[in-house]
Every structure is written in structure tokens, then in C-alpha cells.
Amino acid sequence: xxxxxxxxxxxxxxxxxxxxxxxxxxxxxxxxxxxxxxxxxxxxxxxxxxxxxxxxxxxxxxxxxxxxxxxxxxxxxxxxxxxxxxxxxxxxxxxxxxxxxxxxxxxxxxxxxxxxxxxxxxxxxxxxxxxxxxxxxxxxxxxxxxxxxxxxxxxxxxxxxxxxxxxxxxxxxxxxxxxxxxxxxxxxxxxxxxxxxxxxxxxxxxxxxxxxxxxxxxxxxxxxxxxxxxxxxxxxxxxxxxxxxxxxxxxxxxxxxxxxxxxxxxxxxxxxxxxxxxxxxxxxxxxxxxxxxxxxxxxxxxxxxxxxxxxxxxxxxxxxxxxxxxxxxxxxxxxxxxxxxxxxxxxxxxxxxxxxxxxxxxxxxxxxxxxxxxxxxxxxxxxxxxxxxxxxxxxxxxxxxxxxxxxxxxxxxxxxx
Amino acid sequence: xxxxxxxxxxxxxxxxxxxxxxxxxxxxxxxxxxxxxxxxxxxxxxxxxxxxxxxxxxxxxxxxxxxxxxxxxxxxxxxxxxxxxxxxxxxxxxxxxxxxxxxxxxxxxxxxxxxxxxxxxxxxxxxxxxxxxxxxxxxxxxxxxxxxxxxxxxxxxxxxxxxxxxxxxxxxxxxxxxxxxxxxxxxxxxxxxxxxxxxxxxxxxxxxxxxxxxxxxxxxxxxxxxxxxxxxxxxxxxxxxxxxxxxxxxxxxxxxxxxxxxxxxxxxxxxxxxxxxxxxxxxxxxxxxxxxxxxxxxxxxxxxxxxxxxxxxxxxxxxxxxxxxxxxxxxxxxxxxxxxxxxxxxxxxxxxxxxxxxxxxxxxxxxxxxxxxxxxxxxxxxxxxxxxxxxxxxxxxxxxxxxxxxxxxxxxxxxxx
Numbered sequence: 001x002x003x004x005x006x007x008x009x010x011x012x013x014x015x016x017x018x019x020x021x022x023x024x025x026x027x028x029x030x031x032x033x034x035x036x037x038x039x040x041x042x043x044x045x046x047x048x049x050x051x052x053x054x055x056x057x058x059x060x061x062x063x064x065x066x067x068x069x070x071x072x073x074x075x076x077x078x079x080x081x082x083x084x085x086x087x088x089x090x091x092x093x094x095x096x097x098x099x100x101x102x103x104x105x106x107x108x109x110x111x112x113x114x115x116x117x118x119x120x121x122x123x124x125x126x127x128x129x130x131x132x133x134x135x136x137x138x139x140x141x142x143x144x145x146x147x148x149x150x151x152x153x154x155x156x157x158x159x160x161x162x163x164x165x166x167x168x169x170x171x172x173x174x175x176x177x178x179x180x181x182x183x184x185x186x187x188x189x190x191x192x193x194x195x196x197x198x199x200x201x202x203x204x205x206x207x208x209x210x211x212x213x214x215x216x217x218x219x220x221x222x223x224x225x226x227x228x229x230x231x232x233x234x235x236x237x238x239x240x241x242x243x244x245x246x247x248x249x250x251x252x253x254x255x256x257x258x259x260x261x262x263x264x265x266x267x268x269x270x271x272x273x274x275x276x277x278x279x280x281x282x283x284x285x286x287x288x289x290x291x292x293x294x295x296x297x298x299x300x301x302x303x304x305x306x307x308x309x310x311x312x313x314x315x316x317x318x319x320x321x322x323x324x325x326x327x328x329x330x331x332x333x334x335x336x337x338x339x340x341x342x343x344x345x346x347x348x349x350x351x352x353x354x355x356x357x358x359x360x361x362x363x364x365x366x367x368x369x370x371x372x373x374x375x376x377x378x379x380x381x382x383x384x385x386x387x388x389x390x391x392x393x394x395x396x397x398x399x400x401x402x403x404x405x406x407x408x409x410x411x412x413x414x415x416x417x
Numbered sequence: 418x419x420x421x422x423x424x425x426x427x428x429x430x431x432x433x434x435x436x437x438x439x440x441x442x443x444x445x446x447x448x449x450x451x452x453x454x455x456x457x458x459x460x461x462x463x464x465x466x467x468x469x470x471x472x473x474x475x476x477x478x479x480x481x482x483x484x485x486x487x488x489x490x491x492x493x494x495x496x497x498x499x500x501x502x503x504x505x506x507x508x509x510x511x512x513x514x515x516x517x518x519x520x521x522x523x524x525x526x527x528x529x530x531x532x533x534x535x536x537x538x539x540x541x542x543x544x545x546x547x548x549x550x551x552x553x554x555x556x557x558x559x560x561x562x563x564x565x566x567x568x569x570x571x572x573x574x575x576x577x578x579x580x581x582x583x584x585x586x587x588x589x590x591x592x593x594x595x596x597x598x599x600x601x602x603x604x605x606x607x608x609x610x611x612x613x614x615x616x617x618x619x620x621x622x623x624x625x626x627x628x629x630x631x632x633x634x635x636x637x638x639x640x641x642x643x644x645x646x647x648x649x650x651x652x653x654x655x656x657x658x659x660x661x662x663x664x665x666x667x668x669x670x671x672x673x674x675x676x677x678x679x680x681x682x683x684x685x686x687x688x689x690x691x692x693x694x695x696x697x698x699x700x701x702x703x704x705x706x707x708x709x710x711x712x713x714x715x716x717x718x719x720x721x722x723x724x725x726x727x728x729x730x731x732x733x734x735x736x737x738x739x740x741x742x743x744x745x746x747x748x749x750x751x752x753x754x755x756x757x758x759x760x761x762x763x764x765x766x767x768x769x770x771x772x773x774x775x776x777x778x779x780x781x782x783x784x785x786x787x788x789x790x791x792x793x794x795x796x797x798x799x800x801x802x803x804x805x806x807x808x809x810x811x812x813x814x815x816x817x818x819x820x821x822x823x824x825x826x827x828x829x830x831x832x833x834x
Contacts, residue, residue: 168638221585
């Protein structure tokens with residue numbers, strides 16, 4: 001975007017993300033049925049409602065004796081309640097009898113309570129008198145040491161909610177109510193297009209003036225880690241028709257498109273022009289008050305997000321985290337309650353002063369070091385064009401738009417890679 | 418473990434983990450060669466050493482003019498340096514000439530510096546006079562706006578270290594130096610054995626007294642999330658020979674064994690006896706000063722860890738996090754610099770008083786709630802035998818061994834699921 005004087009009109013990253021999100025296609029992603037084990041980490045596309053009570057019978061939570069609670073009321077060590085031993089309850093067996101008054105049935109943890117029994121006395125509060133009689137030394141309240149019918153899940157209860165990412169315990173809950181197939185949203189496919197006449201594939205030897213493709217691998221890895229499927233579409237010439245054709249094809253087989261490379265002025269402008277030429281709304285921003293990442297292009301064509309990333313690996317990583325990751329979360333159907341906390345963060349002290357321009361959000365790569373029991377964030381020096389500055393870093397810190405920098409010893413939040 | 422009076426001798430969780438780790442088999446896991454894209458998230462089994470310099474030629478980091486820096490010394494807006502325009506450098510082309518004194522070559526970002534050029538003047542510091550001449554308005558230092566040969570990676574430099582988990586940028590760095598296959602440690606296989614006569618498979622209807630298998634799914638999911646391969650071995654009868662045979666078979670096809678279920682006193686003792694009978698050192702602890710998770714069994718047989726988990730889902734989750742996950746990290750060959758920070762943590766205030774017994778480390782499930790811009794951790798009530806207490810929770814907090822509880826409003830660290 002240029003203003004009336006032809007200057008690049010940079011916007012801040014929050015506004016830029018907002019523009020992207022509000023121009024995405026509405027509606028939910030397509031669904032697919034998965035075996036619950038394979039659904040781990042995917043996003044539920046429908047509420048899972050239980051067709052039954054869990055457990056379906058009252059269970060003991062301890063090893064002990066099933067009793068009618070009222071028969072133990074007032075019992076003490078000196079004035080125990082005497083109960084007759086009734087039929088023993090065996091693990092996994094149906095307790096198909098009713099417990100008579102002043103009787104008790106031995107029961108294992110997980111065992112089924114017989115009719116009329118409403119509490120369990122633990123072994124340690126019982127004295128065995130003989131084969132037929134026990135003394136109960138402590139009273140139990142009705143319901144004590146019992147999981148009631150439906151106490152875990154009631155028939156008709158929503159166990160899994162649409163839009164939640166399935167964690168191990170969610171898979172376990174499905175198993176518990178007999179749901180072994182579950183509808184989930186299909187993962188979004190992301191086309192990754194490398195441009196740049198100087199880029200050669202990683203398995204080729206780059207001649208003079210040429211370098212191997214690095215960014216498409218970094219992007220591909222970040223797509224996978226963000227719950228997407230990456231489609232690496234190869235390395236294209238910096239030509240209008242070639243790139244336009246590739247974007248149009250990608251719009252038919254993917255939910256998002258990432259272009260990497262094209263760092264030179266001419267190429268950047270060409271990518272922006274192509275995005276605008278293919279369809280509305282086109283380029284939403286071109287230039288950010290962000291370092292690294294300033295020359296990033298963000299656009300949407302007919303609901304499909306298209307990202308033109310700067311060529312520097314550090315900028316790729318930051319732009320992905322700030323824009324592509326939240327867009328992929330939306331495209332995954334994820335309705336995460338706490339997206340801002342879904343990252344690994346750690347608090348540390350910054351090891352040296354860092355200057356920054358007010359009016360620019362700056363992301364600084366840092367290594368963590370423990371010194372005297374304290375955690376320190378040590379800035380990783382080196383140009384943002386070097387992939388190894390990212391390799392040596394453990395994470396990044398943000399110097400917000402309005403600050404001129406931070407001082408050595410200040411506390412910072414490190415977002416871990 | 419029982420003491421001389423026959424009481425269970427509980428130990429604390431740090432000591433228990435130490436016992437497990439020091440009895441594991443030494444040496445590295447087996448290696449396998451992987452395509453770099455497939456190696457994402459795996460652990461490097463060897464140092465990756467670069468066979469070449471990256472970049473292999475000096476590159477410009479900006480769009481501008483390649484110059485001999487000394488020709489610009491002293492230049493100002495009022496007293497610019499006049500330079501002749503020499504041959505333009507094209508993207509991806511070899512700059513196979515030497516730059517004469519007082520000359521400049523137009524160069525794109527990423528372009529190759531010609532011989533004798535040692536700095537780039539950015540476009541914005543240049544005034545174009547005519548087709549043959551430019552004015553440089555600001556001096557550049559030697560090396561300015563240039564990535565030197567080998568500045569990213571030097572030939573012979575270690576790019577990836579043995580034992581590090583491969584992140585997207587690490588994969589990118591491998592691509593950059595032409596390494597497209599990489600040796601990694603094989604993921605550890607974990608046998609999951611469910612025991613308990615009352616347990617039926619998730620796809621069967623449980624009759625009276627029976628419940629579906631939940632824990633093997635929870636454990637399987639946690640194994641996957643911890644970088645292991647889960648082998649669900651089905652549901653076994655609570656019989657000595659059946660369980661012993663299953664453990665002995667699992668020792669031939671997996672690197673760790675997890676038994677789930679067997680909550681009743683007799684079964685717990687039987688599992689401990691089997692572990693001791695198969696081989697040394699056998700059971701290392703049986704009973705922890707931990708809630709939930711107290712009845713856990715941890716053992717090692719001939720270097721292979723064997724875990725006997727309590728039957729309550731909440732206990733399964735805590736015991737996995739405290740013991741199985743760190744053991745799997747070790748078995749993955751991971752030498753993580755900051756294991757204590759490798760979790761998603763968030764700071765919140767606890768919403769109500771929680772009592773705990775000193776001498777017992779207590780893990781409490783919590784939901785997060787935002788109230789007035791602050792984050793609160795709200796304890797999830799319900800018995801630890803209920804899977805839905807885990808489903809409703811966003812994470813857990815720990816009340817350490819030496820505390821009697823925490824008070825409403827205190828700050829707590831929530832480990833997010």
C-alpha cells in the first residue's frame with residue numbers, strides 16, 4: 001500500500017492481523033471421520049454427546065465393605081457398629097442382590113454396589129471379628145467412597161465441544177462413552193511457493209550467485225507444527241505469469257498460500273500486483289511497523305489468505321508466528337479459549353540494553369542462560385538473513401511499538417521456539 | 418516397598434524419578450536416516466557438520482550499489498562522492514569481474530559482490546546523476562550491508578548438535594548446507610497393557626460391573642505427544658502368568674512398558690511381584706507421597722522401565738507427566754537444555770483456598786477464567802476417578818510437599834495440558 005506521496009504506508013501488526021482475519025472465508029472447514037486415536041491433536045467438528053451414563057452402575061472408589069450408611073451412624077472405636085457379612089462382591093461381576101439391613105458386602109475398588117448399599121467403609125476402619133461379622137469403627141455418609149451412576153458423564157451431556165483441540169484425556173473420555181469414531185475438521189493445506197531466480201533446491205549445488213532453498217523448509221515445519229498440511233510447490237522463476245499461475249492453481253488445492261523469497265523491490269511489487277490482479281480484496285497490507293518483517297505482504301483472494309514473506313529467515317519465523325499461525329488456527333476450526341497462553345513462554349532477565357525505534361515492534365532472538373540460579377535472555381547477534389541466528393536462539397522477545405528499547409536486567413517474556 | 422512393620426514406605430516424586438533414571442540402560446537409542454522434512458520434531462543422533470561455507474559468496478543484504486567502501490569515506494549530502502556506474506549485477510548471476518576504483522555496480526538484495534567491492538550503499542543514500550554517474554550521500558564502512566562468505570555457516574562448523582530436537586529452523590539450516598538426509602534417534606516404542614477383569618474394549622458395551630477402557634487411550638495420547646510410539650497391547654486378565662507373559666513379550670519389542678489398571682490391593686501386589694520376579698533391579702518404588710498417584714509402582718527390569726499406574730485417570734495423567742515423560746525424553750536421546758521450561762505454563766491467581774497435607778505433593782486440576790482482565794485458576798472439583806475432571810480442566814497446579822495448602826488470591830503456575 002502506498003500513500004498519496006508514493007511512500008510505503010506501514011501498519012502495525014495487530015491491525016494487519018485483524019484485516020486478514022476479517023477477510024477470510026466464513027463457515028467451517030470440511031469434516032472427516034477419524035478413529036479416536038488418530039484424532040489426537042485435531043479439532044472436533046461437532047459436539048460429542050454421550051448416549052449413556054458413565055459409569056452405568058454405582059462403583060466403589062476404595063477396597064472395603066459396601067454398607068447401608070445409616071447402619072454405621074454413631075459408630076466409634078469404642079462403640080463400633082456390628083454388621084453381618086453378606087455375599088462378597090467380586091470385581092467385574094454384577095451385584096445382583098439387595099443388601100439386607102445391618103449387613104455388609106466385601107467389595108473391591110471399582111466394584112459394583114448392590115441394591116440398598118449406598119456407601120463403602122474402607123478396610124482400615126473395619127475390624128474383622130469372624131467369618132460372619134465385622135465391626136465398623138467409623139461412620140460413613142451416604143455416597144461416601146462411591147462414584148454414582150452418571151457422576152462422570154450423564155446421558156445427553158456434551159463431552160467434547162465443537163472447535164476444541166483433542167487432548168489425550170478427551171480421547172479417553174470418548175472411549176469411556178463408547179465413541180470410537182469422531183468427526184473432526186480436516187487440517188488446512190498450505191501451499192508453499194518459493195520464488196527467486198537465485199534459489200536452487202536443497203539437494204543441488206548452488207553455483208556462484210545462487211543459494212539453496214532454506215525458507216520453504218522453515219515454513220513447511222512451522223505449518224506442520226501449527227496443525228496444517230504443507231504442500232511444497234517448488235521454486236519458481238520471478239515472472240508474472242509463472243507466479244500468477246502457481247497462485248491460481250494453489251487456490252484450487254489449498255486453504256492458504258505462502259510465497260517466500262522475492263526480496264528485491266521489483267519482485268515484491270510484482271507479487272502484490274499479482275495478488276490484486278487475481279481477485280478481491282487483494283493486498284490488505286504491504287509494509288509493517290515490525291522488525292524483522294517490515295516488507296511483508298498480506299492479502300486475501302476470494303476468502304483465501306495469501307502471504308508474501310520477506311526473504312530473511314528471521315523475518316519468515318516472526319511473520320509466521322504473528323500472522324500465519326493465527327490464520328491457520330482459524331482455518332483449522334479451532335476455537336481456542338486461551339490462544340494467548342498456548343505458547344511456551346518463560347520469564348527471564350535481559351542481559352544487555354537493546355535499543356529499538358518507537359513506532360516499530362521489534363522481535364529479538366535470544367538464547368537462555370542460567371547464571372547464579374537466575375534465567376537470563378542473551379540477544380543473539382547477527383543479521384536476520386542468517387539462518388543460524390535462529391538455530392542458536394531458544395526463542396524471541398518482543399519490544400513493543402511504544403518503547404525505545406529495554407535496559408539490561410529488565411524482566412522479559414521469552415517465547416520459546 | 419514395605420517397611421519392617423509392613424507399612425507402605427512412600428517416597429517423594431523427585432527421589433522416585435532419580436531412581437528410575439539411574440537404573441535405565443545406558444547408551445544411545447538406535448539411529449535411522451530420515452529425510453529432513455520427516456525429521457521435524459525428532460532428535461539428532463549425530464552432529465551435523467557443514468561441508469561448505471554458507472553463503473559461498475559475499476551477498477548484499479539490501480537493494481543498492483556495490484562499492485569499494487573507501488571510495489565513499491567522507492561523503493555527505495553537501496559533499497557527495499561521485500562514482501562511475503559499472504556493470505550491473507543481476508540476481509542469481511555470477512559477478513565475474515573486478516570493480517575498478519571509484520566505480521559502483523547496481524546490485525539487488527541477495528546479489529553477489531564482485532571482486533574488490535566490500536560494501537553496499539542503499540538506494541536511499543544515492544542520487545542518480547545520469548546513466549553513467551551516481552552521487553553517494555553517506556559513507557559506508559567495509560562490510561556494511563554485506564553477508565560475508567561463511568558468515569552464516571563456516572565449512573567444518575557444527576550446525577546441529579547430537580541430542581537436540583529438530584525445529585523448523587534447524588531443518589532449514591540443514592537444507593541451506595545441502596544436507597537433505599539426517600541421522601536421528603528412533604522414537605522409543607511404549608507398550609501399554611491394560612489389566613483388570615472389569616475392563617472391556619471401548620467399542621464393546623460394558624455389562625453390569627464392567628467399564629470401558631479409558632486409560633490406555635489417555636496413555637497412548639500422552640506417549641505420542643511425548644515423542645514416543647504407543648503400542649496398545651489390549652486388555653489382560655488379572656492373572657500372574659498372563660501379565661508376566663505380556664511384560665516379557667513387551668521387553669522384546671518396546672523400550673518402556675506401562676501397565677494400567679489393577680487398582681485393587683491384590684492386583685497391585687501381583688504386578689509388583691511379577692516385576693521383581695522377571696529381573697533385577699525390579700520394583701524401585703511402590704507408593705509415593707503424591708496425590709493423586711500415591712499407589713504408583715515404578716521399576717526397571719534389565720534396563721527397561723516398567724510403570725504400574727493407578728487406575729484413576731487423574732492419577733494416570735499426573736504420573737505420566739512426572740515420571741514417564743522424563744523417562745521417554747531420556748529414551749529419545751534428547752539432551753534438552755531447558756527441560757523445566759519445555760512446558761506450557763501460565764501464571765494465574767488461585768480462586769479459593771486449597772488444603773493439602775504437608776508431606777504430600779498435591780496436584781490439583783484447574784480451569785482458567787479471565788475476571789476483570791486477570792487470569793484465575795479455578796479448581797475443578799470431582800473425584801480423581803472421573804475422566805471428565807481432566808476434560809474440564811485446562812491444566813494443573815502443584816502444592817509442594819512442605820506446604821499445608823494455598824490461600825485464595827495467591828499466585829500459582831498452571832501447567833497447561
